[in-house]
Structures are given as C-alpha cells and as structure tokens.
Amino acid sequence: MASAAVRDELLCSICLSTYTDPVMLRCGHNFCRVCIHRVLDTQDEAGVYSCPECREESQERPALMRCLALCNIVENLLITPPTQTEAGIFCTYCVDSPVPAAKSCLLCEASLCEKHLRVHSKSAEHVLCEPSANLEDRKCSVHKKILEYYCTEDAACICVSCSLAGEHRGHRVEMxxxxxxxxxxxLRNVLQKLITRREETEERVRSLEECKRKAQEKASGEAERVTALCRDIRRRLDDVEKxxxxxxxxxxxxxxxSLSALMKKLEIQKDELSRKMRHMEELxxxxxxxxxxxxxxTGDLYDPEDTGGHDGGHDGGDGDTGGHDGGDGDTRGHGEPLHDVDGPDVAVISDTFHTLCDIVTDIMRGIYMEDPADILLDVNTAANDIHISDDLKTAxxxxxxxxxxxTAERFQHNQVMSRRGFSSGRHYWDVEISGSVRWRVGMCYPSIDRRGQQSYIGDNNKSWGLRRFNxxxxVRHDSKVIxxxxxxxxxxxRICLDYGAGRLSFYALCDPIRHLHTFTASFTEPLHAVLRVNAGLITILGEATTGRNHNRN
Incomplete structure (x- = not known):
C-alpha cells in the first residue's frame, strides 16, 4: 500500500508531478527525463551544468542514467489505478479526500469513518463489522440477507431465510x-494440546542433546584412552625394538x-704352509x-698329517718312511675345522614379539567392553572377620x-564371594584397595572350599587371583605362583573375564592402563568375584542397583 510519504518520494522536484521516465544524475538525484533535459538545455550557454537539487557542478553535460527500479515502482503503484484492497478501506461518504474507514455497515453496504459513524443509525438491522471491501461476502448468496446463524449440521453460515425456509430448514443452528x-x-483445547506436545518435543530435544553431549564426552574420553593406549603400545614397541x-x-x-680370531689363526697357518711350499720348490x-x-x-719338510701321494717317492729308502700312510687324507687337518656362521638368535626375537602381541591382545580385550558388571557381595559367604557395607560393595x-x-557357604577366614556368577560373555569389574598391603582379588567357582588354606584365592584349582604381599x-592359580x-x-x-575364550585378565588402572597377567583355562562352572582382605578395605567400584535385600542370582 503506497502511503502519502511514499507518494511524495515519487514526485519530480522540477515539475512537482509523479516521475515520467525517471532518470538519474551522477550525484544520485532523480528527475523526469523531459524536465532535466530542459534544465540542461538552459545551462548550455553558460558552459557549466549543475544539479537542480544539490547544485553539484560539472564542465561537461552530464550523462543521464535510466533508473529501472524507480520506473518499476512508478509503473506498479501509480500508473495502475490502486484497488481498494491495495489502498485500504476508505469511508464511502468522504468524497473530497480518502479517509480510512472505522466500520462497515452490512445493511447499508457502506464503510464509515469515525465522523460518519457517529451519525449512523444505531438500529439493530444496521449490523456493523470491521472495515471490509467485499461486503457481499457477509450476506447470503441466495437471499441477499445478512449471515446471522451457523448450521452445525452442514458447518455453514446462513441467513434467517435459509434457516426458516431454505435448504437448512429444520437443522440445528446457533448464533x-x-x-x-x-x-x-x-481451538484453545487443541492449542493447549499442541503446546503440551511442543513442550514434550522440546524436552525430548533437550534430552537428546544431553545424550549427544554425553556421547561426545564419552567419545572424547575413549579417544583419549585410545591415544594413551597407542602411545603406550608405541613405547613398548620402541622398547622391544631397542x-x-x-x-x-x-x-x-x-x-x-670369534670369526676374527679364527681368521687370524688361519692366516698364521697359511704363512706356515707358504714357507713349506717354497722349501719344497727349492728341493x-x-x-x-x-x-x-x-x-x-722333518715337520719342516712334510705335514705329518698329509698322506696323499708320498709313498712312491720313498721306494728306495729304508722302509721306515712307509708309516706315513696312516693319516686320514683330509688336508683340513692343518687347522681348525671350518666354522659354521649362524645368524641372530631368532628364538629370542620371536619370543619378544609374541610377548608384545599377547600384551596388546589382552589390553584390547580389557578395554573394549561396554559397561562394568554389577557386582554385589554375598553376605552369606562372608567370613566373620570381614565387615560388609550396606550397599554390598565394600569388604x-x-x-x-x-x-x-x-553355614556351608561361609568362608572360614578373610574372604567373601559375589552373589552374581558369569557363565558366558565378556565382563569386567574394578576394585579399589585402601589401607592394606596384604590382599587378594580374583574369581572362583562356587564349588571352592570354604575352610582351611585350600580355600584361599589361588591356592586351589577352582580360583584365579592377583595377590599383594607387602x-x-x-598371580596365583592351583598354588602355582608367578x-x-x-x-x-x-x-x-580391573579384572576382565572373557568366559567363552577362557581368558581371565588383570590390569592396573594407572595412566595408561597396564596389563599385569592373563590366565587361560577352559572354564567349567560359573565364575564369581572373590575378595580376600586382612586389613584395610576393598571396594567394588560402580553404583549398586539395589541394597541388602537384593535377590540372589
């Protein structure tokens, strides 16, 4: 809708009328093409041209540039006659100048400004509504009467004639x-439901954002752990390489x-042989x-170990020289036997690399498990010299x-077993030891003895454990100590169990994590966590999902 202010901006400052074919000077001011040409023609004699608006001067006649944007505005808003919708709703009775309407009368089919509204009829048949250009839309298309009712059966706005005698006769109607x-x-009810759904959706979005954040933090933490692991592996590889x-x-x-010493000895023998050869040649x-x-x-003439080809040369002698045929005929008797040159001891190198591969494999198994197992201590197995915390996590x-x-289940001394046993899958659990220099942690079968030294972790074939003594x-298993x-x-x-693979590994949770030892076995019973503490305390890390009344697994 073009306002009065906009219309003023579309007036040429020379003719004071709406632009006709507007053009623009270099300074940016716009004029009708005909108007500015006339002004410039009058300035030709002076030889100096200036803008009628800002008086910017130039020695040459300025070039005129057609302003396309201004041309389009003029064509769309001024040349085309404005419709009522574009220009707004004006009072029907204000003919001298357009005045915005305040209301429209459906009976009079006229729009009224505030002034004419005050003198308009206040009778009931004169129905006033918001200013509208299409008053016919508020009347019945059949009876040309004001739409006063709503047919609930047909969901249509109707007039009184439609309700009494028309097609909506007998229908339920409302004002x-x-x-x-x-x-x-x-609509308010629907809106409230939509608001509720939107709030629920926003809450889900916030929850997902929190999950995303946690996933990113977890990924970042895992990335740091992997980086530390790889750094540790590279360090170990460097150590192995060295x-x-x-x-x-x-x-x-x-x-x-060794070869240098042998070569020196052979050089001496070679010089001795050369000397003997020269003497023989002289003879x-x-x-x-x-x-x-x-x-x-003498030995200076012949090699006492050389028997090849000398018999015939002594046929005319005293017969004693025939004794030279007792040698073995091997000319290598002049020195040490030929030395077998061996390469590096590949067994040592191979063992070193196999050890490193085992370490890497164990580290990978120990780290890449999802969540720690929920381990709760079984009070029914706890010895009477061990106190178990209320959350069943600390001994x-x-x-x-x-x-x-x-009872038959209870250990006699210093030990306690977990309620839960594992008979498949991969699991891990962590412990923290405080105030003790003598302890054992590990896993055992439920059939382990509960009394005597044969019940200690690692002192039987039913348990595997890590021990600290001072x-x-x-590590111990079946009384064998490593x-x-x-x-x-x-x-x-950290204790990691891969039941199917028959591997039970122990790690020190330092930075980076360090592999300590891995037992391999074919497990035949479920494995339970087991602790042995003489003093101080051992805590299973992680939150307990229940308390003392948890059902036994």
Whole structure:
C-alpha cells in the first residue's frame, strides 16, 4: 500500500508531478527525463551544468542514467489505478479526500469513518463489522440477507431465510457469536494440546542433546584412552625394538670376534704352509740328488698329517718312511675345522614379539567392553572377620567377630564371594584397595572350599587371583605362583573375564592402563568375584542397583 510519504518520494522536484521516465544524475538525484533535459538545455550557454537539487557542478553535460527500479515502482503503484484492497478501506461518504474507514455497515453496504459513524443509525438491522471491501461476502448468496446463524449440521453460515425456509430448514443452528465462541474453545483445547506436545518435543530435544553431549564426552574420553593406549603400545614397541636391536648387535659382535680370531689363526697357518711350499720348490729345483736325499724328513719338510701321494717317492729308502700312510687324507687337518656362521638368535626375537602381541591382545580385550558388571557381595559367604557395607560393595577386614551363623557357604577366614556368577560373555569389574598391603582379588567357582588354606584365592584349582604381599605382586592359580615384574603405582585393579575364550585378565588402572597377567583355562562352572582382605578395605567400584535385600542370582 503506497502511503502519502511514499507518494511524495515519487514526485519530480522540477515539475512537482509523479516521475515520467525517471532518470538519474551522477550525484544520485532523480528527475523526469523531459524536465532535466530542459534544465540542461538552459545551462548550455553558460558552459557549466549543475544539479537542480544539490547544485553539484560539472564542465561537461552530464550523462543521464535510466533508473529501472524507480520506473518499476512508478509503473506498479501509480500508473495502475490502486484497488481498494491495495489502498485500504476508505469511508464511502468522504468524497473530497480518502479517509480510512472505522466500520462497515452490512445493511447499508457502506464503510464509515469515525465522523460518519457517529451519525449512523444505531438500529439493530444496521449490523456493523470491521472495515471490509467485499461486503457481499457477509450476506447470503441466495437471499441477499445478512449471515446471522451457523448450521452445525452442514458447518455453514446462513441467513434467517435459509434457516426458516431454505435448504437448512429444520437443522440445528446457533448464533454466529455463540458458534464462534464454541469453535474458539475447541481451538484453545487443541492449542493447549499442541503446546503440551511442543513442550514434550522440546524436552525430548533437550534430552537428546544431553545424550549427544554425553556421547561426545564419552567419545572424547575413549579417544583419549585410545591415544594413551597407542602411545603406550608405541613405547613398548620402541622398547622391544631397542632390545631386539641390542641383542642382534651383541650377537653380531660376538660372532665377529670369534670369526676374527679364527681368521687370524688361519692366516698364521697359511704363512706356515707358504714357507713349506717354497722349501719344497727349492728341493724340487735342485739337480744334485744327494742333496735332495740328505734333506731330513722333518715337520719342516712334510705335514705329518698329509698322506696323499708320498709313498712312491720313498721306494728306495729304508722302509721306515712307509708309516706315513696312516693319516686320514683330509688336508683340513692343518687347522681348525671350518666354522659354521649362524645368524641372530631368532628364538629370542620371536619370543619378544609374541610377548608384545599377547600384551596388546589382552589390553584390547580389557578395554573394549561396554559397561562394568554389577557386582554385589554375598553376605552369606562372608567370613566373620570381614565387615560388609550396606550397599554390598565394600569388604573391610576387622578383628571384631560379626557373629554370623556358621553355614556351608561361609568362608572360614578373610574372604567373601559375589552373589552374581558369569557363565558366558565378556565382563569386567574394578576394585579399589585402601589401607592394606596384604590382599587378594580374583574369581572362583562356587564349588571352592570354604575352610582351611585350600580355600584361599589361588591356592586351589577352582580360583584365579592377583595377590599383594607387602610390596610384592604376584598371580596365583592351583598354588602355582608367578611373580610380577611391574611396579604398580595404582591402588585400583580391573579384572576382565572373557568366559567363552577362557581368558581371565588383570590390569592396573594407572595412566595408561597396564596389563599385569592373563590366565587361560577352559572354564567349567560359573565364575564369581572373590575378595580376600586382612586389613584395610576393598571396594567394588560402580553404583549398586539395589541394597541388602537384593535377590540372589
């Protein structure tokens, strides 16, 4: 809708009329093409041209640029006669100048400004409504009467004639205001439901955003753990490389030294043989037989171990020289036998790499499991010198007798077993040890003995455990002990079970996580977590899902 202000902007400052073929000077001011040409023509004699608006001067006649945007505005808003809808609803009776209408009368089919509204009839048949250009839309198309009722059966607005004698005769009808309020109420109910659904949707979006954030944090944490793991693997690979290269270098130096000593010895033998060969050549070149025969048969002349081809040369002698045929005929008797050159000890290298592969495999198995198992301690198996916390997560060594009833399930000394057993799948659980230098953690069959030393973790063939005794760490199974070379700086331990693969692994939860040992076995019973604490306490990490009244698995 073009307002008065907009219309003023579309007036040429020369002719004070709406632009006709508007053009623009270099300074940006617009004029009718004909108007500005006339002004410029009058300025030709002076030789100086200036803008009628801003008086910007130029020595040359300025070029005129057609303003396409302004041309389109003029054509659309001014050349085309404005419709009532475009120009707004104006008072029907204000003929001198357009005045916006305040109301429209359906009976008079006229729009009225505030002034004419005050003198308009107030009778009931004169129905006033908001200003409208199409008053016919508010009348019945058949009877040309005002639409006053709403047919609920046909969902249509009707006049009184439609209700009494028309096609809606006998139908249930309501006043327009009443029907409108009912529809508004229904719309409010629907709106409230939509608002509720939108709030629920927003809550779901927030929940999903929180899940996304947690997933990103978890992914970031896993990425950091993987980075630390890879860094640890690279460090171990570097250590293995250094050890293997050092071993190869050591073997190479040892072999080189041995070969150098042998080569020196053979050089001495070669020089001795050369000397003997020269002496023999001198004898062979002598023409005096007497001199040749008088040369003594000593080691300087012949190799005492050489028997090849000398018999015929002594047929005329005293017969004693025939004794030279007792040798083995092997000219290698002049020195050491030929040395077999071995390569590096590949068994040492292979064992080192196999050890590293086992470590990497165990680390991968230990880390890439989903969630920790929910481990709850079974009070019915706890020895009377162990106190069990209310959340069934902590076992504390105590000298105070707990006075629990003696049963076949209960351990005699210092141990407690978990309620839950695992007979398939992959699981892990973590423990934290506090205030104790003597403890054991591990897993066992439910058929483990409960009394005597044979019930201790690792001292039988039904349990596998990690033990700390003072500052020494070791793993035990079936009374067989394997000391651990690692210095464990963490007081947290992870136990990982891959039941199907028959692997039970222990890790120190330091940074990065360190593999301690992996047992391999063909498990035949469910495995339960088991703790042994002499003093201090051992806590199973993770939240308990229940309390002391949890049903036993």
């Amino acid at each position: 327009l205001d009443e029907a409108s309020e009912k529809k508004k109420e229904r 050890r293997v290269l050092s071993e190869i270098s050591r073997q190479e130096k040892e072999e080189s030294f 062979c070149n002598m023409t005096d037989p007497l001199t040749v025969l008088q040369e003594p048969d 504390t060594g105590t000298q105070e007798n707990q006075n629990r009833p003696e 500052n020494q760490y070791l 000391p651990l070379p690692h210095i464990i700086s963490s007081n947290r331990v």
